[in-house]
Amino acid sequence: MLTYAMRRLLGLVPVLAVAVVLTFIAIQAIPGDPILIMLSDQSADKALAARLRAEYGLDLPLWQQFLNYIRGVATGDFGKSFRFVGVPVIDVIKDALMISPVLALAATALAVPVGVIVGVFAALRRNSWADTTVILVLIAGISIPNFALSAFLVFIFAVKLGIVPVAGWGTLEQAVLPVTILAVPPAAYIARLSRTYMLEVLQQDYIRTARAKGLSRRLVVYRHALRNTLVPLLTTIGIIFGGLLSAAFVVETIFNIPGLGRMAIQAIFSRDYPVTMAIVLLFTAFYALINLLVDVLYGVIDPRIRLGGGPT
Amino acid sequence: MTVQITAPGFWQSEFAVRFRRNRNAVAGSIIVAFVVLVAVFGPFVAPYAYDDTDLLGTWAEPSREHLLGGDQLGRDILSRLIVGARVSLLVAISVLSITLAVGILMGMIAGYFGGWADGLIMRTSDIIFAFPELIFAILVAAVMGPSKLTVIVSLSIVWWPGIARLTRALVLQLRNELYVDAAIACGTGPFTILFRHLLPNIVAPLIVRASIGVGFIVMAEATLSFLGIGVQEPEPSWGGMIRDGLVGLRTDPYLALFGSMALGLAIIGFNLLGDGLRDLLDPKIRDR
């Protein structure tokens, strides 16, 4: 088990390495001179520009900049921010660091139970009108983009009813809308899957046997069927997390939440590449780690894939 | 010598019958047909030019002159939604064509030839898969600068590996079929085999995949435009309209609400239709 986890962990290294190289190439390819945005209206001052360029090492040949970048990333140093002149990237992002993952976790914590309950509910009433309605709602949940959903929910709950704040971060009330909006697509996704899995499980012989033995329907569903439905759901957690991290870009921007997503958008628009790239790398690493964790956990739960495919 | 085969009418075919029984597919196709009709013919019947500003009528409420109200420059929201449908579909069709062409070609090469070509193509797709989709698209958009072309290119980059992987898996399944061996034995060239013999047999699942993709692409385009790195003024994009509308949500909610409705409805339509097609065309899940 441990060797499998280790092997997967090592497998991440080349992927992340390529991600680092790609982000460096992206930095170089982005149009616009970062020094000029630092100078703003002083941008005609050539001497000042030259001094800043040297300070940031941007006057070095490209290969040397590349080596510096690699060395920095390897030691956890992402360089200095372009927007906050002279401030290390780490200091800029450290307060925002955990907010996006926390939002993603809170949304997952909300989405999984809701999704499973709705999915099982629909499966048990297969092909009824309730089932059809649920499926329609689920498709809507997956389809409506988070910013469009935000428009509706903010309008109804914050503007018209005034029961939650329009935006901001720091109180529980302020977290209600963004977490809910983040949770809708994964909840709908999970509900669809659990409906399908449930239907599949209910067809299995052992369930029929259990029912035939006279066990109550409720017991069969909750003791046997549900458990076997949950296991395959685990594999989707990785996909869900990827979606949530992406959604954080939009939802944090709309709700003025000081997380990494909003910071990345601001950094992109102010051409603060070191911050942008640090966040992209962090998100990618986080995404990869979650996927790895899910795979390993899955191996623990389902012994059939324990050895990663190799015959032993 | 020709044999005349009388095909049964389409509406009597098994496919059509099953399709009509699938309520979601029918609902989806009605919505999609409506969006497509609006996109194709709408601009000819739109009440105003989509870029016609009226600063004395900014944020106008819905009225007889402006059925859905006016936006932040006093432009007619209805007219902009109609032209926005065309922009959305254009992006979706472009991305689909590019990703299908590139993805199928890459997938077939990887699956049929294997070896280093397979390794190269699959590792490239691994790297793209390592980033969350939207984040990768944003990165590409940041490099290229905001425009409609940027949207098409960045979405194509994140979307082709999925098609390639599916194609590769399908080709691998069929590679050892008798008719492929027979073709090879006859000295048929690899590309003839790929396009003549294999492609027709893998087309159905690819159509399913593509139809499910339309919803995603429309949503991704709207998201990029919402973030300001997509379609640019004065051309309307639903995502951009929603962004401009959110600013006025408290005082003047019509732009955000109508924009969201149009976008949500269109994506729901595409997803319903995609789901329906999957149920009908994908044999593995046919009887679920």
Add this chain to the structure above:
Amino acid sequence: MTKLAMLNSRAVLIGLAAALALAGAVEAKTFRTNIRADPAMMDPITYSEIVAGDVLDNIYEGFSEVADDGSIVPALATKWEASADNKTWRFTLRRGVKFHSGREFTAKDVKFTMETLMTPGMKGGLTTTYLKKIVGADALQKGETKELAGVKIVDPYTVDINLVEADVLFPIYPFYFMDAAIPAEHGADWWSKASAGTGPFKFVHWKRGVEIKLDAHKDYWGGAPTIDGVQFLIVPSGDTVLSMYDAGALDFSFLPELAMRRALKDPRYAKELISVPRAQSRYMGMNQNLYAPFKDKRVREAISAALDRDAMIKGLFNDAGFPLHGVITPGVAGYNPNIAKVGFDPARAKKLLAEAGYPDGKGMPPLEISNPPDFKDEITYYANQLKRVLGIDVKVVTVERATFIKAMNAGEVPFFPWGWTAGYPDANYYLSQMWHSKSPYNRARYSNGQYDALIDKAQTVADPPARFKLYHEAEKILMDDWATIPLPIPAQVALRKPNVKNVTMTSYGYSSFHKIEIQ
């Protein structure tokens, strides 16, 4: 890891809630206001942007300062005199001024600040520009020497500044003098731990993305402030600003443009609303070298006459805007209240364009109007209006801000609206920087020898009325030639709680916080 993350966020939530509660209850006399973003820096040397300026204005001072009515009053200097040729300025410094460290402010601090600004590697920002005419500035900037030869300490309270050429405006330049001993005591990032100014408030801390906190400077030379401190809350979203103001979390809120509409539309804010014109000259730049039809004065005037400024003020600025008819904005010394009005006249616009050889826009080469994304609505309107009135096809292009500024500075943008915010309250700022042919910020590359000569001459005329007369002549040259098209200026809008006294907005932003009272 998951659990830890949860705990962290809860700690953050609880901490924030506690901070908010404290701000509400215990520090009732702290003045709370909002800034739209983190400042880019918090030290007076690298200082180069507006948000940082809003905060630093309360911590640092220069020779003089701008009073609420826009006039210049003495600050750290009590008196200044020029030599007959206006090339040497003698400043008499105020006695008994205490830095936040408790040390006394003297001439050595003036010299230290100026030298630091010009020293290579110190990243001197905006204020560096004002020092370029000092004798020896070049040598210091090139690293040939460590001293600024033109700054002479006569005695601890007298300093002489020698200039290469006359500059009558030197005393009004907004400097931020700093405590010379601070960097040695606290190291290179002293600004994050220490407060080095003489102003009414001292720096306490900056929590990125959250707030900047200042405390009252009890030994302030102008008398201790009556409030305990100032809290600048960092709030980028306009909606949040209003919610916080409504909830009583802000005493005074400087509204972002996107929140203005809501505040202006809602009658309950009427009594708390402050609206003043900005000291920002807005104009349409037309580069005659890049687009041939702009060489014809009639085309330039036609474009001006095609723009409906009243509609812009109503539609784009929600009625909170002011028309501009020249280059100099109202409230800035040298403004000409009698300047001829510029108006919307579609018939005349069409006629002029036809006379220039482009009836209904026919024969005009392709034209692009460009700006950063923030101004996309404005340029979209111009393009549509020029099409409607004149039949000219104009393509709308948004360009990322840094790239755009670079292109403008290089004189590569043919057609663009822009604004230039006054750095000091004298019209010279606009006239010399925007339209003098030698200025790097003459972004439309207009060149007129007669105009240049008037501006050069004005810099040597110390008597304000005489100088203003030269300004008015120069401005008339620009307007008669349609070198520039004045555009309306959006107002600065703020909300002030009724229990807060002695603070307002001026054309330059916040008024001084020194005398604020909270009842």
